[in-house]
Amino acid sequence: MPNVYPPVAGVELKGQQPHAAPTADWAAIAAQLPNLSGERLLVLGCGDGWLCRTAVVAGALTVQGVDASSPAIMSARKMASSSRLRYRLMPESRWSIIGGQYTLILVTAVKPSNIDQLSRLPRLFRHGHGSIILCGDASSIGQLTEAIYDADRRPGSWREAEAKPLPSGAAMHVLTRSRIGSQRLHD
Numbered sequence: 001m002p003n004v005y006p007p008v009a010g011v012e013l014k015g016q017q018p019h020a021a022p023t024a025d026w027a028a029i030a031a032q033l034p035n036l037s038g039e040r041l042l043v044l045g046c047g048d049g050w051l052c053r054t055a056v057v058a059g060a061l062t063v064q065g066v067d068a069s070s071p072a073i074m075s076a077r078k079m080a081s082s083s084r085l086r087y088r089l090m091p092e093s094r095w096s097i098i099g100g101q102y103t104l105i106l107v108t109a110v111k112p113s114n115i116d117q118l119s120r121l122p123r124l125f126r127h128g129h130g131s132i133i134l135c136g137d138a139s140s141i142g143q144l145t146e147a148i149y150d151a152d153r154r155p156g157s158w159r160e161a162e163a164k165p166l167p168s169g170a171a172m173h174v175l176t177r178s179r180i181g182s183q184r185l186h187d
Helices: 024-032 050-057 070-079 092-097 112-118 138-152
Strands: 040-044 062-067 085-089 104-110 130-136 158-160 171-177
Touching (some): 024 130, 040 050, 050 070, 062 070, 092 112, 104 138, 130 138
Parallel strands (some): 040 104, 062 085, 104 130
16 A cells, blocks of 8 residues: 655745746656656756656655766756755765665656666665666666675566657666565565
8 A cells, every 4th residue: 555645845846937848858757757756866967857846746755965066056946946855066976875765766868877886776775675677878878787786786676667768869767676564665
């Protein structure tokens, strides 16, 4: 039975102006996300925060957007605010030191230069299970998937969904780590 979360302050985004997805890729990613109600979401490479704001409106408990671009983070902070939404300016080379506990992690730009940094993401899962959504070129996603499995050292706890193509030609790939007795499944 899915958890039903009571209304929590901060769902309303203050100052938000309605607008469409900034790119066809963002729209495709948003359309393929699981139910976000009650999730704790980390978005690495959040850009202007469009997906972060979309997640808050969809019922995410907390959303942390991280990007290496100062103009993108400044724009995200100006677009809307909520007690459930935070943005952080951080260079990609420092993403491995991010803290917190999340049930869903989205990486928008997997590339060869950030594979080592991103391979440690499973340590951020709340209660040891959750999903990682990887977006980027198929080769880099494959390398990162192997690096995550090697770094995690928990064979058999991962499931992979079929990679989905994005309009730009990039791919979206979902990895889910489950624990025995876990009732949470992301499909």
